[in-house]
Amino acid sequence: MCGIVGAVRLHPGAVLDRGAVEAATRCLDHRGPDAEGIAHHPEFSFGHRRLSVIDLDPAANQPMTDPEGAVFLTYNGEIYNFPELRDDLRRRGRRFRTASDTEVILHAYLEWGPACVERFLGMFAFGLYDRRDHRLLLARDRLGVKPLFLRVQDGVLLFASEIKALLAYPGVPRAPNLAAVSSFLSYRHALGTESLFAGIQQLPPAHLLEVRDGRIHRTRYWDVDLTHRPRRATGEDRAQLKSLIGDAVRRRMLSDVPVGAFLSGGLDSSVVVCEMARTGAPVTTFTASFEGDDYDESPYADQVARHFGTKHHHLRLDAAPYLEHTRALIRVKDQPLGMHNEVAMYMLARELRQHVTVVLCGEGADELFDGYGRIFRTPFERARARLRARFPGGAGMVASPLDFFLDRYSYFPWEEKSPLYTPEMRTAAAGDEACRAVFQDRFDQAAHRSYHDQIALVFETVHLPGLLQMLDATTMAVGVEARVPFVDHRLVQAAFDLPEREKLRWRSPAHFLAALSKEVAEYSEVCDVTKHVLRRLYRHELPPAVLHRRKMGFPVPLTEWFSGPQRDYVRGLLLRPGARVSQVFDPRRLRAWLDAPRPARDPAFGRKVWLVLNLELWLEAYF
The missing domain is CATH 3.60.20.10 (Aminohydrolase, N-terminal nucleophile (Ntn) domain)
Structure with missing residues (x-):
């Protein structure tokens, strides 16, 4: 690297x-x-x-x-x-x-x-x-x-x-x-x-x-091969998939310097550690968590580390140095931080650099195996919306498949951000049509496959590169080489050859019927199972508590920070005279948006403020 x-x-x-x-x-x-x-x-x-x-x-x-x-x-x-x-x-x-x-x-x-x-x-x-x-x-x-x-x-x-x-x-x-x-x-x-x-x-x-x-x-020179429709998976197909996962991990352990692994305690990183341990080589693992029980996955990581006998390191993080590091990492990346866990990854990479030079990560599995359960239920949500539209009092016209997906995928939708834009910014953004064309190209590429597979292709070829860019920047900032077994192109192709139900599956017909009357946040990972094939393949090798837990991601309490101890800092930075972000957002409208009443723990608001805050810090640093 x-x-x-x-x-x-x-x-x-x-x-x-x-x-x-x-x-x-x-x-x-x-x-x-x-x-x-x-x-x-x-x-x-x-x-x-x-x-x-x-x-x-x-x-x-x-x-x-x-x-x-x-x-x-x-x-x-x-x-x-x-x-x-x-x-x-x-x-x-x-x-x-x-x-x-x-x-x-x-x-x-x-x-x-x-x-x-x-x-x-x-x-x-x-x-x-x-x-x-x-x-x-x-x-x-x-x-x-x-x-x-x-x-x-x-x-x-x-x-x-x-x-x-x-x-x-x-x-x-x-x-x-x-x-x-x-x-x-x-x-x-x-x-x-x-x-x-x-x-x-x-x-x-x-x-x-x-x-x-x-x-x-x-x-x-390469794209996912979508020329044929997935057939019903056999035991041989699943065995081949597991063999590919093992081979992808083993190949990425090849090194003349020490190698370790990020271990969050989630399914993906635990599978990587499992395959590393299978080689018989000593395994060193690293995890990070925030102070506070609501944002601490470390007990799961500790359990996996004990299960496989790894040499485990645990780093505790808190909000103050987290925000201090944001400016420094923007300078390293040359871009605002889009993902709220980037600083945490950077801080963890600094710690593990004292022990290893190469680290294996679980990134890429969510995109392959429907780990983002709520968004991968978009086909079900749209079918239900169309059904409801047929009855008296229904919502009427349902958006096209692409627009229905983008409405759920966008972190800061055009309808919400564009009223905050300056006239010049609104003109330059041009309705985000250039962005829509990128998604349309991927949908067209998979037009002969299912709606689910169109979304999966977007995640693998549009969403994932942004995630990988984050991983590269946060690790290379301190001279650490991050390797991602789930981004092996052979494994990607094998996953696209599997039918949807191998990835995202209803727990039973009764759970499917129950989901019809629930919001996606209520039924996701309650009525269905994400990454079903991974859980099936490793059901005898991972601790049950890890195997069956819901997805958490790298938890960062943004809304709590920006509504509490960091509220004045954020407002002062974004609303001060001469704020760089005023070339993007009208200051009066931005103030009204920040002050608008909303639920106390609205995670979407915290993520949007994080994006705007990072945009200000980036503009300040470079222009």
Whole structure:
């Protein structure tokens, strides 16, 4: 895991500034504290900061080139199947000087060209320059574990692992992308190819970008295969799924430095720890909790740690340092924090860095196995709404499947936020139509599958990249490599090949009938079971209290903070004269919204205030 930087000229008259590339590379020293390297040529200039994980020898430092000096590579990530690929390449006559996965990428490109990425099992973002045909190849892994940002400036294409490295390049202007800001407020990150900075884009997951003769061409090299409908699952299907989970975990334990695991006490991280323990290797686990019984999952984590005999570490968090760290993490991420557990993840990563360099996480399982039970019940909710609309006194027209879903998925819906916007912001946001187009594309891709599968594809390919961006930023801020077994593309495909009832299942016909008269918050995980197949596969291996508990997520008491001890701080920051957020929200309307009466423990309000607060801190830091 590392930080990468690159500058490639798009036409012969463009000039590359080595000093600028060196300065941009130094901006990423937190991502790679172990080594720095620069490869500078008239056509391209690459920078690299290394976090040594595989092959600690300096010979594996980057940027790396082949023996002939024809191809140069700067790379961030891990290729988990590199031992098999290396063996294959050796049989084809390739010779290796190191034991690194970096050199495997080089030789794979020399052997198979850009199509080599289709053979990689892992997480990666890299820039490769081929001097033989003056070609730049940028690549990002299938699900977006590793980030890659881009900008074209004065005839030069710039790329980097983090936006701050692009901002360090001379002449790059700073301006907020207001349409992307509106995306952030509703969906917690910028969707599609946009970033929150005007003029800076991101290479989407599962994409290649090639530059030849000054022309830029972007292609998608992978997507979930939806060509056939799921059939009824068999015992063999479930056994294969469990085998894939085990293999995904084992591959991600490959390391030449100490490895641990985040352990929340929930199902997903407990499954990861179970599979780690199955290998027979010692397992070190880490958990964090907030003071107060309502927000403490640690007893479950402790139980799992005892069950598998792990070396367990527990970190206690409280609100004061949590909010102090928010500003610092925004500077690391170059973006406002959309997810309220980001600071907690960052604080936990700082603690575990004293013990391990690599950590395995349970992220990605909720998207695969319907862990977000309420939102994955959207098809049931819409069918019930249509049924009710047929009776006297019904609500009438029911929204389209996409709009019905977005109404439930959006954190800050257009109907609520747009009246608070300034006229300029409302014009720039343009009704969030660009965001809607991203969702529409995914719905269209799965149009021949069920409504449930359309939603699942959104979660896997639109929602998940934002979550992974958070994970990358919070861990790499302190030089920790986070690995996510449930984001293995083989496992993703296997999950999409399962029928819905293997993931989200009614407990009985009676529970289904009971749900017809209840709100989703009342029946979710009471009348149904989320992640059914995971619970079934690990029913004999996990403690019952963990196996059957409801989803909690990483609990952060936002509403309690913002209605109590942090209320004056938030109001003072957002409503003060000169508040940066006034370019987005009309101050008078924002004040009225903050002061409006609402239920004492309305979690949705706390999440919205968190988004607005972070937007203010980000605007203050960068503009």
